[in-house]
Amino acid sequence: MATQTETSAVDIDRSIGDFHYDVEYGHDAGVGLSDRVVNYISDVKQDPDWVRQFRLNALKTFLGKPMPTHWASKDLDAIVFDNIRYYLAQGTPTKRNWEDVPEDIKRTFERLGIPEQERKFLAGVEAQFDSEAVYSNIKKAVGEQGVIFVGSTEGLKNHPEIFRKWFGKVIPTGDNKFSALNSAVFSGGSFIYVPPGVKVKHPLQAYFRINAENFGQFERTLIIVDEGAEVTYMEGCTAPKFNTATLHSAVVELVALKGAKIQYITVQNWSANVFNLVTKRGLAHEEAEIKWIDCNIGSRLTMKYPGVVLKGRKSRGEVLSIALAGNGQHQDTGAKMIHGADETTSNIISKSISIGTGRATYRGLVHVPKHLKHCKNNTECDALLINATSRTDTYPAITVRGTGNSVQHEASVSQVSAEQIFYMQQRGLSEGQAMSLSVNGFVNDLVRQFPMEYSVELKRLIELEMEGSVG
Amino acid sequence: MQQLEINNLRVAIGESEIVRDLSLTVRTGEVHAIMGPNGSGKSTLAKVIAGYPDYRVTSGGVLMDGENLLELRPDERARRGLFLAFQYPSEIPGVTIANFLRAAAQSRLPEGEELEATDYYAKLYEKMDLLDIDRSFTSRSVNEGFSGGEKKRCEILQMAMLEPRFAILDETDSGLDIDALKVVAHGVNSLRSPNLGVLLITHYQRLLNYIIPDFVHVMVQGRIVRSGDKELALELEEKGYDWIRDHAEEPALV
Known part of the structure; x- marks a missing residue:
């Protein structure tokens, strides 16, 4: 793994997140999962009754569902739900002003470069520390356009008319075991609403930070973009390296109304003890466009398949993903495209890199039912293997019925050859530099299709990962 | 004057010995050609000097300005001024020639020092003009989908940019038509200087019509069996390798 670098130029390496502070938590739900814990969370958060009921029902669903070890990884059995703490917060309201954030938490985020980032180019930022948002701010001009960008708790309390209409509609509680878990114990995450026709110029950004050991982070994000409006949302994730497993299980729901555009960008840089089991899905209405850009670096096991339900005519869905599976890691990622109307198009481009004993799995689901016309899907998945011990698997499930639809699928597996490395070394590059350039x-x-800041960050993360993997 | 010195070198791949007690010295400012039939060990010699991992040096040494190259990693040898133009250059998908050369140039700077982009591009364009290479060339991925001629041209451009003290050109003429051959020869000739020593490895004499060597060596079965000036290449062309091979059995020639 990357070691601590002293230069400030490489401030976004893996190790930058590898620190934690002892924090006084005002609210701690204790370990284990039960009605009591769920009620505790509801009490602390002063949930409306419908939310409390929603949580309790979700807990039942969670307990009733088997672990998906039969199709995914047996490693999931290593999660001991009874050892996890489901809610940890300081019990103070979210701050609007950076100066008001408690000192120890402020230190954490300043070390991660927030809100420095915000001043630079963001329209708004939210920072979540363990269970709850500690800081949330939106630039005045964006707020004046009627854009709402708050934590999910505040969203459900202050904007119930929009929140409740869409909450849990894109991803129902019972979608999978972990969406049910999230529905039972969710806290934090973002709520965004963009009014009709408003095009938010700069990205909105959230940072998710796990600080405590044996902790589960269950943020819940809901983004609703009204007719003809546009928004880009970016999230970054870090956690320190603990010896025991930490669970991150988020649910992200996107709703793009007629002609709306949502771009959702994730660069995760989890430490190698994190189980990252996330459900992300968007609902695209007529002529709407939803694009997921998903970069998965780090974690012990990631299972994540961002999807788009193409509900309206001429809607478009896209997933661009990169997964880097380092030694001992498993990136089980992919995409889902559910075509539900005529003339819908979807595009999936997935690239994975496996290093050492790392394993990358692509799982894709493309569904075009028989009665639809003029739908198109393009799927490309490419895997790169670095070592002889690296592994990659591809499971594309593409169902296209009917006559007027077209689908295209390409897959490739390549390997960095000894010849290629020698060639680059002969030009003066070290083995590690040669690997990372490849x-x-x-x-x-x-x-190249990513926003500049993120492509630079990603390149550096790859370089650090590769430098650590050789010699 | 600086020199690349090969002393009584023996190289094996697995059980078979490919280079057998070979000695040769190349000084800066000189162009040496090594000619030989297929399988004579020419390419093995080139790769072992550059540090190819699969080859085992069983005895002898390679010194560059007195420093033992065999103890250095391939990248260290390169940064000290050794360049190998490959017979079969590797493709590096997604990495443009410009970015590749930039990384190579960056690797030659002391740690913490950042390559000045404007200076780099100024130099790149200067070298491309020198070699009559179109500006759009360097935005293509290294060797990906290149014709034989383009690959060799890419090698020569890299050599021009990295300014080695010693360059080994391995079968740079193979697979080239006469026009491409002229382009490559023009490139090499324009890089000839008192500060560069060249070891030119070729199967055919025809390259030597365009790059006139100072010395010609004939390599057969892992040994240099005859050395001379450029006339030797013409003699070889006329009489063929069999002529040399017959003589090669005589140990006195070694």
């Missing part, structure tokens, strides 16, 4: 070349055409 990997960066492999993802280059995809990274």
Whole structure:
């Protein structure tokens, strides 16, 4: 793994998140999962009755569902739900002013470069520390356009008319075991609403930070973009390296109304003890466009398949993803495209890199039912293997019925050859530099489509990962 | 004057010995050609000097300005001024020639020092002009989908940019038509200087019509069996390798 670097130029490496502070938690639900814990969370958060009921029902669903070990990884059995703490918060309201954030938490985020980032180019930022948002702010001009950007708790309390209409509608509680778990114990995450026609110029951003050991982070994000409006949302994630497993299980629901555009960008840099089991899905109405850009670096096991339900005519869905599976890690990622109307198009481009004993799995689901016309899907998945011990698997499930629809699927597996490395070394590059250049070349055409700041960050993360993997 | 010195070198791949007690010295400012039939060990010699991992040096040494190259990693040898133009250059998908050369140039700077982008591009364009290479060339991925001629041109451009003290050109003429051959020869000739020593490895004499060597060596079965000036190449062309091979059995020639 990357070691601590002293230069400030490389401030976004893996190790930057590897620290934690002892924090006084005013609210701690204790370990284990039960009605009592769920009620405790509801009490602390002063949930309306419908939310409390929603949580309790979700807990039943969670307990009733088997672990998906039959199709996914047996490693899931290593999660001991009774050892996890489901809610930890300081019990103070979310701050609007950075100065008001408690000193120890402020230190954490300042070390991660927030809100420095906000001043630079963001329209708004939210920072979540363990269970709850500690800081949330939106630039005045954006707020004046009627854009709402708050924590999910505040969203459900202050904007119930929009929140309740869509909450749990894109991803129902029972979608999978972990969406049910999130529905039972969710806290934190963002709520965004963009009014009709408003095009938010700069990205909104959230940071998710796990600080405590044996902790589960269950943020819940809901983004609703009204007719003809546009927004870009970016999230970054870090956690320190603990010896025991930490669970991150988020649910993200996107709703793009007629002609709306949502771009959702994730660069996760979890430490190697985190189980990252996330459900992300968008609902695209007529002529709407939803694009997921998903970069998965780090974690012990990631299971994440961002999806788009193409509900309206001429809607478009896209998933661009990069997964880097380091030694001992498993990135089980992919995409889902559910075509539900005529003339809908979807595009999936997935690139994975496996290093050492790392394992990358692509799982795709594309569904075009028989009665639809003029639907199109393009799926490309490319895997790069670095070592002989690296592993990659591809499970594309593409169902296209009917006559007027078209689908295209391409997959490739390539390997960084000894010849290629020798060639680059002969030009003066060290083995590590040669490896990282190869990997960066492999993802280059995809990274070019990312916003500048993120492509730079991603390149550096790849370099650090590769430097650590050789010699 | 600086020199690349190969002393009584023996190289094995697995059980078979490919280079057998070979000695040769190249000084800066000189162009040496090594000619030989297929399988004579020419390419093995080139790769072992550059540090190819699969080859085992069983005895002898390679010194560059007195420093033992065999103890250095391939990248260290390169940064000290050794360049190998490959017979079969690797493709690096997604990495443009410009970015690749930039990384190579950056690797030659002391740690913490950042390559000045404007200076780098100024130099790159200067070298491209020198070699008559179109500006759009360097935005293509390294060797990906290149014709034989483009690959060799890419090698020569890299050599021009990295300014080695010693360059080994391994079968740079293979697979080239006569026009491409002229382009490559023009490139090498324009890089000839008192500060560069060249070891030119070729199967055919025809390259030597365009790059006139100072010395010609004939390599057969892992040994240099005859050395001379450029006339030797013409003689070889006329009489063929069999002529040399017959003589090669005589140990006195070694």
